[in-house]
Amino acid sequence: MNPTQGQVIAMLDPTTVLRCASEIRIQVGADGHLSIYTPEESCQAGPHGLAVLHAFVRPTRLSDGLAELQARIRGMHEWIELTNTLTELYRAGVLLDETGKRPVVQPAPMGFDTAGIHVAMLNDRVRTTRFLAGIREVVRPGDVVVDIGTGTGVLAIAAAQAGARHVYAVEETGIGQVAQTLFEANGVADRITLLTGRSTAIELPERADVLVSEIIGNEPLGEQVLEVFVDARTRLLKPDARMVPSALRICGLPVEIPEEKLARHVFRAEALENWRSWYGIDLDPLAMAIPGAPSYFLLRPQKARHWRVLAEPALLLELDLRTFTDQEIEVTRTVTATASGSLNGVLIYFELALGPTTTLSTNPLQVDPTNCWYSLVWFVADAPSVAPGDPITAVYRYRVPGPPPVEWRVGSLAPA
Amino acid sequence: MNPTQGQVIAMLDPTTVLRCASEIRIQVGADGHLSIYTPEESCQAGPHGLAVLHAFVRPTRLSDGLAELQARIRGMHEWIELTNTLTELYRAGVLLDETGKRPVVQPAPMGFDTAGIHVAMLNDRVRTTRFLAGIREVVRPGDVVVDIGTGTGVLAIAAAQAGARHVYAVEETGIGQVAQTLFEANGVADRITLLTGRSTAIELPERADVLVSEIIGNEPLGEQVLEVFVDARTRLLKPDARMVPSALRICGLPVEIPEEKLARHVFRAEALENWRSWYGIDLDPLAMAIPGAPSYFLLRPQKARHWRVLAEPALLLELDLRTFTDQEIEVTRTVTATASGSLNGVLIYFELALGPTTTLSTNPLQVDPTNCWYSLVWFVADAPSVAPGDPITAVYRYRVPGPPPVEWRVGSLAPA
Numbered sequence: 001m002n003p004t005q006g007q008v009i010a011m012l013d014p015t016t017v018l019r020c021a022s023e024i025r026i027q028v029g030a031d032g033h034l035s036i037y038t039p040e041e042s043c044q045a046g047p048h049g050l051a052v053l054h055a056f057v058r059p060t061r062l063s064d065g066l067a068e069l070q071a072r073i074r075g076m077h078e079w080i081e082l083t084n085t086l087t088e089l090y091r092a093g094v095l096l097d098e099t100g101k102r103p104v105v106q107p108a109p110m111g112f113d114t115a116g117i118h119v120a121m122l123n124d125r126v127r128t129t130r131f132l133a134g135i136r137e138v139v140r141p142g143d144v145v146v147d148i149g150t151g152t153g154v155l156a157i158a159a160a161q162a163g164a165r166h167v168y169a170v171e172e173t174g175i176g177q178v179a180q181t182l183f184e185a186n187g188v189a190d191r192i193t194l195l196t197g198r199s200t201a202i203e204l205p206e207r208a209d210v211l212v213s214e215i216i217g218n219e220p221l222g223e224q225v226l227e228v229f230v231d232a233r234t235r236l237l238k239p240d241a242r243m244v245p246s247a248l249r250i251c252g253l254p255v256e257i258p259e260e261k262l263a264r265h266v267f268r269a270e271a272l273e274n275w276r277s278w279y280g281i282d283l284d285p286l287a288m289a290i291p292g293a294p295s296y297f298l299l300r301p302q303k304a305r306h307w308r309v310l311a312e313p314a315l316l317l318e319l320d321l322r323t324f325t326d327q328e329i330e331v332t333r334t335v336t337a338t339a340s341g342s343l344n345g346v347l348i349y350f351e352l353a354l355g356p357t358t359t360l361s362t363n364p365l366q367v368d369p370t371n372c373w374y375s376l377v378w379f380v381a382d383a384p385s386v387a388p389g390d391p392i393t394a395v396y397r398y399r400v401p402g403p404p405p406v407e408w409r410v411g412s413l414a415p416a
Numbered sequence: 417m418n419p420t421q422g423q424v425i426a427m428l429d430p431t432t433v434l435r436c437a438s439e440i441r442i443q444v445g446a447d448g449h450l451s452i453y454t455p456e457e458s459c460q461a462g463p464h465g466l467a468v469l470h471a472f473v474r475p476t477r478l479s480d481g482l483a484e485l486q487a488r489i490r491g492m493h494e495w496i497e498l499t500n501t502l503t504e505l506y507r508a509g510v511l512l513d514e515t516g517k518r519p520v521v522q523p524a525p526m527g528f529d530t531a532g533i534h535v536a537m538l539n540d541r542v543r544t545t546r547f548l549a550g551i552r553e554v555v556r557p558g559d560v561v562v563d564i565g566t567g568t569g570v571l572a573i574a575a576a577q578a579g580a581r582h583v584y585a586v587e588e589t590g591i592g593q594v595a596q597t598l599f600e601a602n603g604v605a606d607r608i609t610l611l612t613g614r615s616t617a618i619e620l621p622e623r624a625d626v627l628v629s630e631i632i633g634n635e636p637l638g639e640q641v642l643e644v645f646v647d648a649r650t651r652l653l654k655p656d657a658r659m660v661p662s663a664l665r666i667c668g669l670p671v672e673i674p675e676e677k678l679a680r681h682v683f684r685a686e687a688l689e690n691w692r693s694w695y696g697i698d699l700d701p702l703a704m705a706i707p708g709a710p711s712y713f714l715l716r717p718q719k720a721r722h723w724r725v726l727a728e729p730a731l732l733l734e735l736d737l738r739t740f741t742d743q744e745i746e747v748t749r750t751v752t753a754t755a756s757g758s759l760n761g762v763l764i765y766f767e768l769a770l771g772p773t774t775t776l777s778t779n780p781l782q783v784d785p786t787n788c789w790y791s792l793v794w795f796v797a798d799a800p801s802v803a804p805g806d807p808i809t810a811v812y813r814y815r816v817p818g819p820p821p822v823e824w825r826v827g828s829l830a831p832a
Contacts, residue, residue, distance in 0.1 A: 019444075020466075026440045032474035050470035057463050058448035067712075116681045118702065122691050132695060157697050181701040265532045275538050279548060281573050285597040286534065296483075 018095045019059040026050075036094050043092035048082040056095055081173060118152060124372035127360065131214060132158045134244040134354025139164050139210055146170060146208040146236055148199040148228060149215045153179030153192070155244075159212055160188035167192045168208065170199045200231045207238045213245075218298060218374040220250050220350040221398055226319075226327050233322075240322075245360075247320050247353035251313040252394055252406070253364065254386075256341040257377065258307060265297060265379075298374040301349055301364040310343055310386055311335045313363070316396035316406075329398040337390040344383035346394075346408060348376045384410045434511045435475040442466075452510050459508035464498040472511055497589060534568060540788035543776065547630060548574045550660040550770025555580055555626055562586060562652055564615040564629040564644060569595030569608070571628050571660075576604035583608045584624065586615045616647045623654045629661075634714060634790040636666050636766040637814055642735075642743050649738075656738075661776075663736050663769035667729040668810055668822070669780070670802075672757040673793065674723060681713060681795075714790040717765055720780040726759055726802055727751045729779070732812035732822075745814040753806040760799035762810075762824060764792045800826045 025037040032047035045052075055065040069082055089095045122128060135155060139145060141163035147156040150169035156179070159167045169179060169192050176194045183189040195202050211232055217223040225248065233241070263271060267287035275283045314333045349362040362373050386392060395407040443451040448463035461468075471481040485498055505511045538544060551571060555561060557579035563572040566585035572595070575583045585595060585608055592610045599605040611618050627648055633639040641664065649657070679687060683703035691699045730749045765778040778789050802808060811823040 022444045024442045024444070026442065028436050028438045028440070028473060034473070047473050048470070050466050050473055054464070054466035054470060057444060057450070057466055119680060119683065119687065122695075122699070123687065125694055128695055152699075152702055154695065154697055154699075158695075161696070178702060182697075182699065185698045185701045264535060267535065271535065271539065278541055279538075279544055279570065279574075280577070281570055281598075282601045283538070283568075283570075283598065285601045286568055286594060 017059045017061055018056045018065065018090065018097050020053050020056050021094050021096055024053070024094065036089070036092070038093055041092050041094075043088050043094060045085045045088060046081045048085050049089065052082060052086045052089055053094070120372040122154075124368070124370050126368040126370065127372060128154065130352075130354050130358055130360045131155055131212075131244065134358045135159050135212060136162050137355030137358060138242050138244050138246075139212075141165075143209040144168075144206055145210045145212060146199075146204060146232070148211065148213040148232065149223075150179055150194075151175055151214075153182045153194075155212050155214060156192050157182060157186050157188055159210070160191045161186075164191065164210075166206075168195055168204055169193065170195045170197070170202055172196070172198050199228055199236070204236050207241075208236060209238055209241055211237055211241055211243045213243075216245075216248070216350060216352065216373075219376060220248065220348075225321075226324070226398075229321050230325070230327065243321050245352040245354050246322055247318070249315060249319075249351040250317040250396070251349055251351065251363070252316050252396070252408075253313045253347045253349065254310040254335070254337070254343055254392055254408070255304065255345045255347050255377075256308040256310060256343070257345040257379075262344065296376045296378045299347070299377050300371060301347065301362050301367050301373070301375040302369050302371055304347055304364040304375070304377070305367075307347075307364070308339060308341050309365075310339050310341050311337045311392050313349075314392070314394040316348075316394060317398075327399060329396070331396045332393065333396075334391050334393045337386040337388055337392055340387045341385070342383045343380050343386050343392065343408070343410065345380055346378045346406070348378070378406055380408055386410055433475050433477055434472045434481065434506065434513050436469050436472050437510050437512055440469070440510065452505070452508070454509055457508050457510075459504050459510060461501045461504060462497045464501050465505065468498060468502045468505055469510070536788040538570075540784070540786050542784040542786065543788060544570065546768075546770050546774055546776040547571055547628075547660065550774045551575050551628060552578050553771030553774060554658050554660050554662075555628075557581075559625040560584075560622055561626045561628060562615075562620060562624040562648070564627065564648065565631045565639075566595055566610075567591055567630075569598045569610075571630060572608050573598060573602050573604055575626070575628055576607045577602075580607065580626075584611055584620050585609065586611045586613070586618055588612070588614050615644055615652070620652050623657075624652060625654055625657055627653055627657055627659045629659075632661075632664070632766060632768065632789075635792060636664065636764075641737075642740070642814075645737050646741070646743065659737050661768040661770050662738055663734070665731060665735075665767040666733040666812070667765055667767065667779070668732050668812070668824075669729045669763045669765065670726040670751070670753070670759055670808055670824070671720065671761045671763050671793075672724040672726060672759070673761040673795075678760065712792045712794045715763070715793050716787065717763065717778050717780040717783050717789070717791040718785050718787055720763055720791070720793070721783075723763075723780070724755060724757050725781075726755050726757050727753045727808050729765075730808070730810040732764075732810060733814075743815060745812070747812045748809065749812075750807050750809045753802040753804055753808055756803045757801070758799045759796050759802050759808065759824070759826065761796060762794045762822070764794070794822060796824055802826055 021038045023039055027035040029035070034045040034049040036043055036045055036049060051069060055068045086095070135158045139159050139162040142165045143163070145159040145164045145167045147159060147167060147169045150156045150171045152175065153169055156167045156169040169176070171179060171194065176196055180189070180194050183192045211229070213228065215223040215225050215228060259268070262268065272284055272287060275281065312335050314335045316331055316333060317329060347364060349364065351359060351361040351363070353359055361367065362371060362375060364375070390410055393409050393411060437454045439455055441453040445451070450461040450465040452459055452461055452465060467485060471484045502511070551574045555575050555578040558581045559579070561575040561580045561583045563575060563583060563585045566572045566587045568591065569585055572583045572585040585592070587595060587610065592612055596605070596610050599608045627645070629641070629644065631639040631641050631644060675684070678684065688700055688703060691697065728751050730751045732749060733745060733747055763780060765780065767775060767777040767779070769775055777783065778787060778791060780791070806826055809825050809827060
C-alpha cells in the first residue's frame with residue numbers, strides 16, 4: 001500500500017546521501033578562506049568549508065548533515081555562509097551523492113532556519129528600541145551614515161528615517177537581498193545603498209559622518225567590534241565622526257552560582273550520595289577522574305537576577321569607541337566584597353552608550369526579560385569564600401598572548 | 417602593576433593561539449577516519465578531524481577553539497575522540513602554534529567538560545533505575561554478559577552484581593579507564609573485562625548469553641542501535657541470547673505546538689504587527705523572504721506534557737531487537753484524530769522493553785520530570801486543521817534512499 005490520496009505533507013528536505021570525496025587537497029588562506037581541490041576540479045570555500053566537509057565525512061543524509069551543522073552555528077551570518085559553501089562544494093564534486101539524485105540545496109539568500117534568530121532579536125524590544133533611539137539622537141539631517149553588518153537593514157532604515165542624506169548598508173552575506181526588499185517596502189530605497197562584503201574589504205564612495213553598527217556578541221568583543229571600528233575610523237569615516245554605539249563597557253559581576261545551577265555542571269557531594277543510594281553503586285571515583293568544571297556556561301542574564309551578588313561589578317574594560325587605539329588589552333581592577341559567600345562564578349555583561357541620553361545594559365539587575373544576549377558565566381576554581389570588605393582582584397585581557405583572558409583572586413595588589 | 421599576592425585563580429586553559437597548516441592533503445576512509453598529510457609529516461585522525469581543523473582555520477586561542485567545538489558535540493564519546501584528535505593534529509604539525517608555547521592539551525581519559533553529561537544521565541533516576549531493574553530481571557547467575565558502550569560502566573557493574581559469571585564491557589573511548597576505576601571501587605573488577613574499541617570491530621573470547629546496551633539517542637536510531645545489534649547477534653552472542661533492551665518502539669504524537677512556542681521559531685502575524693508598532697518599520701517582507709520553519713527542534717518531552725494532543729500516537733516502528741533483520745525501514749500508519757486543532761507538529765518519542773516487567777518511555781504524558789533525553793518535534797508544513805474522526809496518515813522511513821524520513825497527511829489510504 002502506498003499513500004495515494006490527500007495532501008502529502010513533507011516535513012523534511014529530501015534525504016539525499018552526501019559524502020566527502022576521498023582525496024582532497026586544501027590550501028588555507030590567511031583569512032580562513034579555503035581553496036579545495038579534488039583530482040578533477042577545484043572550488044573556493046568560506047571559513048566554514050571544513051565544517052561542511054566534516055558533516056559529510058561519512059555518508060550522511062543532507063537533512064542530518066544540516067541538522068548537525070545547525071548545532072554549531074552562532075548566528076544567521078554564519079549559517080548563510082555555511083549553506084552557500086555546502087552548495088558550492090556539491091557543485092564542484094567535493095561533496096558527492098551516492099544515489100544519483102541531486103540534493104535540494106539552493107544558495108538561498110537567507111540560508112536555512114534563520115527565522116528564530118530574527119524573532120529573538122526583534123522581540124528584544126529594549127535592544128532594538130534603544131538602538132533606534134540612539135540613531136534618532138545622533139543622526140542629523142543631511143548626514144552620510146554607514147551601517148556595518150546591516151543584516152535585515154532595520155538600523156539603516158532608521159537612519160534614513162532620521163534624515164540621513166544617504167546610508168551605506170554593509171552586509172557580508174546574502175541576507176542583504178532581504179534588507180533591500182525592506183528598504184523598498186519602507187520607502188527609503190532611494191537613500192540606501194547596499195554594499196556586499198566585509199566592512200574591512202569594501203570601499204565607500206564618500207566618507208561617512210556617522211557609524212552605526214550592532215556587532216556586539218555574547219562575548220562582547222567576539223564579533224570583532226574593535227577591529228571593525230578601528231578600520232572604519234581609518235578608511236570609512238570623516239574625522240570626529242559620530243558613532244552608535246560610542247562607548248562599550250565590559251563588567252564582571254562576582255556571584256555565588258546557586259547550588260541548583262552548579263549541580264548541573266559539576267559533581268556535587270549530594271549527587272554522589274543520591275546515586276549511591278538510588279543505584280547501589282559507588283560513583284565517587286567518577287568525580288575524581290573527571291577534570292573540573294567547564295570554563296564557562298552561557299546564561300541569559302535575566303535568569304541571574306536573583307543570584308547572590310558578592311561585590312559591585314568590576315569594570316573590566318571601558319572603551320571610547322571613537323578614540324581607542326589599543327587592540328591588545330590588559331586591565332587589572334580591584335573591587336571590595338559587599339556580602340559573604342562562595343565566589344564560584346563571575347558573570348560578564350556589557351553596557352553600551354548609544355546616544356547622549358541612551359544606554360543599553362545586560363546587567364542582570366537591570367536587563368529586560370526579553371533580552372536576547374547570553375552572558376558568559378565563568379566558573380572560579382576552588383570557589384574561595386569571601387566576606388564583606390575582602391578585596392577581589394580581576395585581570396582582563398584581550399589578544400594578549402600567553403596568560404588567560406580572565407583571572408580572579410581574593411586579595412589586594414602589592415604596590416607596583 | 418601586576419598581581420603579586422594572594423591566590424591567583426586561573427579560570428581558563430592557556431590562550432595559546434593555534435592555526436591550521438596552510439597546505440594539507442586529506443584521504444577520507446570509508447568509515448570517516450582520516451589520513452592527514454602536511455608537506456613534512458602525516459597523522460591519523462578520527463572522524464572529527466575536520467571539525468578540529470575547522471575550529472582553527474583562522475588563528476584561534478585554544479580555549480576559544482575548544483569552546484566552539486563544545487557547541488557541536490552530541491555527547492561525551494564524541495568529545496573525547498575530538499580532543500584526542502586535536503592533540504594528535506598538534507603533535508603532527510597539522511595544527512601550529514604561533515607563540516612558540518606548547519598548548520596545555522593532554523589526551524585526557526575523560527576529555528573536557530564531560531561532567532554535565534554524566535550528571536544529567538545519572539540524575540535521570542527513572543532511566544538508570546529501569547535499566548538496572550531490567551538487568552536484574554534478565555541476567556541469571558553464571559551468565560556471560562556483553563555491555564556495548566559501557567561508558568562509565570554502571571550497567572556492567574549492575575550485571576556483575578546480578579550474578580554474571582563474566583561481563584565484557586566494550587567502550588570505544590578513553591572513558592573506559594574511568595569505568596575500570598569504578599569496577600575496582602565496587603569490588604567487581606575480577607569479573608569485568610574492559611575491551612577498548614567499537615563493538616563492530618572487537619572480538620569476544622566467548623559468546624555472551626546477554627547483551628546490555630544503552631545506545632538510544634535523541635533520534636532513537638541515531639546511535640546506530642540497529643547496526644550494532646545485528647552485528648552483535650551475528651558475532652558476539654549465543655543463539656537466542658537475551659537482551660536489555662529487547663524491543664524498541666518509536667511513536668509520533670500529532671500535536672498542536674502552543675502559539676508561544678511556535679512564535680519563537682517562525683514569523684507570526686502578531687509579531688510582525690508588534691514590530692511595526694514598536695519600531696515604526698514594516699518588516700512583513702522579512703517573513704516572505706525567509707524560508708519556512710526549520711524541520712524540527714529539540715525539546716525535553718516533559719515540557720510538552722500539557723500540549724494539545726490531536727490523536728493517539730502513531731506507532732511508527734516496532735522492533736523486536738532479538739529477531740529484526742531489516743535495516744531499511746518503511747512503515748505507513750493511520751491514526752484517527754481525537755480532538756480538533758491545527759496539526760502543526762509531531763513529537764517523536766520512544767519506548768523500550770528492558771525486562772519482562774520493566775519498560776521505559778519518553779512519552780510526554782508519562783515521562784519523568786528528570787528525563788535526560790530530548791524529543792525531536794517536527795514542524796508540519798501548512799499546519800492542516802483536523803477534527804475528531806479525521807484519519808491522519810504517517811510514513812516513517814530509515815535508510816530508504818530518496819523520499820523524506822517522515823511524512824504526514826490528513827486523509828485515508830486508498831486500497832492497495
